[in-house]
Each structure stands twice: as C-alpha cells, then as structure tokens.
Amino acid sequence: MKKIIKNGTIVTAADTYQADVLIENEKVKAIGNDLSDVYAEVIDASGLYVFPGGIDPHTHMEMPFGGTVTKDDFESGTIAAAHGGTTTIIDFCLTEKGKTLKSALEKWHAKSEGRAVIDYGFHLQIVEANETVLQEIPSIIEEEGVTSFKVFMAYKNVLQADDETLFQTLITAKDHGGLVMVHAENGDVIEYLTQEALKAGNTEPIYHALTRPPELEGEATGRAAKLTALANSQLYVVHVTCKEAVEQIAEARSKGFSVYGETCPQYLVLDQTYMEKPNFEGAKYVWSPPLRDKSNQEVLWNALKSGELQTIGSDHCSFDFDGQKDLGKDDFTKIPNGGPFVEDRFSVLFSEGVKKGRISLNQFVDMVSTQTAKLFGLFPQKGTIAPGTDADIVLFDPNVERTISANTHHMAVDYNALEGMKITGQPVTVLSRGEYVIKDKELVAKPGTGKFLKREKFNTVTQEDQKVESI
Numbered sequence: 001m002k003k004i005i006k007n008g009t010i011v012t013a014a015d016t017y018q019a020d021v022l023i024e025n026e027k028v029k030a031i032g033n034d035l036s037d038v039y040a041e042v043i044d045a046s047g048l049y050v051f052p053g054g055i056d057p058h059t060h061m062e063m064p065f066g067g068t069v070t071k072d073d074f075e076s077g078t079i080a081a082a083h084g085g086t087t088t089i090i091d092f093c094l095t096e097k098g099k100t101l102k103s104a105l106e107k108w109h110a111k112s113e114g115r116a117v118i119d120y121g122f123h124l125q126i127v128e129a130n131e132t133v134l135q136e137i138p139s140i141i142e143e144e145g146v147t148s149f150k151v152f153m154a155y156k157n158v159l160q161a162d163d164e165t166l167f168q169t170l171i172t173a174k175d176h177g178g179l180v181m182v183h184a185e186n187g188d189v190i191e192y193l194t195q196e197a198l199k200a201g202n203t204e205p206i207y208h209a210l211t212r213p214p215e216l217e218g219e220a221t222g223r224a225a226k227l228t229a230l231a232n233s234q235l236y237v238v239h240v241t242c243k244e245a246v247e248q249i250a251e252a253r254s255k256g257f258s259v260y261g262e263t264c265p266q267y268l269v270l271d272q273t274y275m276e277k278p279n280f281e282g283a284k285y286v287w288s289p290p291l292r293d294k295s296n297q298e299v300l301w302n303a304l305k306s307g308e309l310q311t312i313g314s315d316h317c318s319f320d321f322d323g324q325k326d327l328g329k330d331d332f333t334k335i336p337n338g339g340p341f342v343e344d345r346f347s348v349l350f351s352e353g354v355k356k357g358r359i360s361l362n363q364f365v366d367m368v369s370t371q372t373a374k375l376f377g378l379f380p381q382k383g384t385i386a387p388g389t390d391a392d393i394v395l396f397d398p399n400v401e402r403t404i405s406a407n408t409h410h411m412a413v414d415y416n417a418l419e420g421m422k423i424t425g426q427p428v429t430v431l432s433r434g435e436y437v438i439k440d441k442e443l444v445a446k447p448g449t450g451k452f453l454k455r456e457k458f459n460t461v462t463q464e465d466q467k468v469e470s471i
C-alpha cells in the first residue's frame with residue numbers, strides 16, 4: 001500500500017527541511033509539499049524527524065566465539081535493531097581455514113534466511129590468503145555481492161591472521177573493488193602480556209584491558225594503514241577506541257590514503273573503570289579492544305566531528321552475563337568478548353551527540369547511516385531519503401526522555417551495558433522498504449521480511465578521495 005508521511009522534518013546528511021514523502025512499491029516515489037494520493041495511507045509525523053534508516057556496519061549475530069555462541073540471532077538481533085532505528089545491518093561471516101569462502105557464506109545464509117525483519121548484508125573474514133582463497137575473492141565480490149573483507153590482527157590462535165594475509169588481501173581487494181576491514185590490535189604482544197598476567201595470578205576482568213593497552217591498537221592501526229598505502233588499496237578500521245589509533249588514521253588520510261575508521265557508542269560513553277566493578281560485574285564490559293581511559297572519549301567525538309572517523313558501528317556481540325560471561329569467572333581470558341549495542345547505537349548517538357551539541361543533526365545521519373551506505377556499496381539505494389531510494393525510514397521523537405534498561409530492551413541478553421543511562425529521543429515508527437517494521441513502538445513485521453543485500457564494489461568516487469600512486 002502507498003503511504004504519505006506528512007508534517008515531519010526530513011533530515012539527511014545534507015539537508016533538514018519540511019516536506020511530505022510519498023512511498024510506493026518499496027521506494028520513495030516523491031518528496032514535496034502538499035502531496036496527495038487517494039490510495040495512500042497518511043502517516044502523521046508532526047513533531048518527528050524523518051530520518052533515513054540507520055545502517056549498522058558491524059554486528060555478530062549467532063556467531064560462535066569464546067567457547068559459546070552470541071545470544072542474539074538474526075531474528076532477535078534485527079528486531080532489536082529495528083526498535084532502535086536501524087533498518088540494515090552488515091554482519092560478519094566467519095570462515096574456516098581449509099574451507100572455501102563460499103561454504104562460509106552458505107552457513108551465514110542458512111542462519112539468516114527467513115529470520116531477519118530488516119535488510120542485511122555480510123562481510124567475509126579472511127583468515128588465510130592461500131591461492132584458493134585469493135582466487136575465490138573476485139567471484140565473492142561479483143556473484144555473491146559480498147564486497148568487504150575482514151582481517152583480524154588479534155585473537156591469536158583463534159581468528160588472527162598474519163601480515164602477509166593482510167597484505168595479500170589488500171592487493172586482491174584493490175584489484176577487484178573490495179574494501180578491507182581490520183580489527184587492529186597487536187595480537188602477538190597481547191598474548192605475551194596475557195600469559196604474564198595469568199602467571200602473576202591476575203585473573204579479574206580488568207586485566208583484559210591492562211593486557212591490551214592503547215599502544216597496541218595504535219601500532220596495529222598504523223601498520224595496517226602503511227600496508228594499505230604500500231598496496232595502494234583501501235582500508236576500514238573497525239571499532240577505533242583511542243587517541244593512538246585516531247592519530248594513525250588521521251595521518252594516513254592527511255597523506256591522501258583511503259583509510260576510514262569506525263567507532264562505537266560504548267567507547268564514546270563508557271570508560272575502563274566499568275571493568276573494575278565488583279562481583280565479576282566488570283565482565284559485562286569485556287570486549288576488544290577494551291574500554292579506555294575517559295580522556296579518549298573527547299578524542300573520538302572530535303574525530304567524528306572533523307571527519308577523521310566516518311561511521312558508528314555497534315559491534316553488537318551479545319552474551320548473557322549468567323551462563324556465558326561467567327565462563328571467565330576465574331580467568332579473564334575465558335570471558336567471551338563482546339557487548340550488546342545494536343538497539344541503542346542510533347539513539348545514544350542522537351542523545352549524546354546531537355542533543356549535547358557535539359555533532360550536528362546532519363552529521364548524525366551521516367555517521368549512523370549515509371557514510372556506511374557509501375563505504376559499503378549500498379548508496380544511494382540506502383543511506384538517504386530521495387526519490388528512487390528504498391523507503392527505509394525512521395520517524396523519530398527527538399524530545400522523549402527515557403532510561404536504557406535490560407527490562408525494556410529487545411535484545412535477547414540478560415543485561416544492558418548502558419543500564420540506567422538517561423537519553424533523549426526514540427524511534428517511534430520504522431519502515432523497511434515502505435513496510436512497517438515498528439509501528440508506534442510496537443513490532444509488526446514478521447521474521448523473514450528482511451532480505452539479503454548484494455552490495456556494490458567499493459567506489460573511490462563515492463568517497464571523494466583521491467587515490468595516490470605512491471607512498
């Protein structure tokens with residue numbers, strides 16, 4: 001059925017204005033004043049912002065990790081995402097050594113098919129770069145529509161790849177239009193520091209942070225950026241947490257290299273002291289890279305505002321406190337790494353960013369939606385509101401005050417790392433390709449309405465970046 005959104009304020013990364021939006025056949029059909037159509041349902045958006053749906057570039061649904069499996073699957077995770085104003089996620093598909101990339105994608109399709117209530121795509125992990133893997137990458141890009149590849153520089157003996165793998169992935173991606181993503185921490189040195197901590201009997205959650213200092217994130221970020229420059233390729237650094245890493249990204253960008261960065265709400269509003277909470281509560285805040293000293297929060301906000309970091313991911317990797325986090329009760333290395341943020345990413349950014357005057361309304365849209373669409377081959381189908389785009393739209397009340405809590409969230413986990421945080425603003429109604437997912441704060445979509453997105457290749461023109469020929 002056609003819909004017309006009336007009386008709202010449309011906000012894109014570029015503009016803020018009042019107009020009606022006509023939706024037909026999954027798309028925005030027209031934008032203008034006093035639109036009318038006798039067959040259209042009229043949605044009154046008085047007092048609401050009309051945002052493009054949020055795009056979360058970083059989730060881990062139903063992912064085996066840390067001796068267990070993440071609690072949210074594609075159904076509960078996308079329902080929570082939609083409640084929070086997100087209409088697209090890009091999830092990390094893990095691969096196994098010795099197996100084809102295609103077989104990993106098949107597994108992820110099997111988990112997600114018929115489950116999601118919003119659209120989704122996949123990034124693919126590269127853990128080894130042998131001939132078979134490198135030869136498969138072009139068809140993964142061209143045929144599977146998976147155009148971004150993740151290399152972990154940490155999690156030794158689990159997910160970590162070596163520098164040769166990273167470099168070969170960068171070269172192959174450049175040749176075929178892929179974007180390489182890195183988890184940038186020096187996994188080898190972390191392993192050494194971890195073993196030293198355990199030998200000394202230091203087993204509490206805080207040692208997770210103390211064995212992964214910011215220098216090791218800065219070092220790995222700089223190394224990945226330099227390898228990218230050498231390969232004349234393109235790099236996206238996930239979950240940037242600290243000054244040391246921001247500086248490396250800023251330096252690479254100042255030299256004209258295609259290096260991009262994401263941070264996450266948790267690093268903007270929480271700090272390392274949370275990991276010292278008594279009674280093992282610190283385990284709720286164990287993820288990698290770890291929370292940092294509070295001074296880094298301002299560094300991250302400034303980097304977002306100045307454009308040195310482009311996107312906000314949730315790094316949603318949810319584990320229950322009871323029964324999952326407590327695997328590491330006597331040994332911090334056994335605490336599954338990750339936290340639940342897919343639902344609150346959008347509103348926390350609005351509340352802490354826009355409402356507190358740190359970023360503009362248009363920058364907010366850019367970070368939570370548009371830039372991700374551009375970097376990951378979804379723009380202009382997703383990431384903005386214009387005639388012809390998918391009608392992924394969030395009607396957002398910018399004035400409602402609320403308190404984040406596990407008692408009211410929709411994620412499948414038994415705690416919320418932002419418990420008690422007071423924020424302003426809430427999605428009221430969420431449309432995915434013109435259909436209601438959330439209507440007046442209630443879920444109406446059925447599992448399976450979200451579809452898999454084949455994405456376009458990485459495009460330097462969209463990024464307005466000048467590629468340089470030499471380092």
Ligand code: URP
Nearest residue numbers: 183287288315317337338
């Ligand atoms: O601790 C985290 N971040 N868990 C998810 C895996 C990753 O490193 O992104």
Ligand code: ZN
Nearest residue numbers: 183238239288
């Ligand atoms: Zn990571």
Ligand code: ZN
Nearest residue numbers: 058060315317
């Ligand atoms: Zn992650």
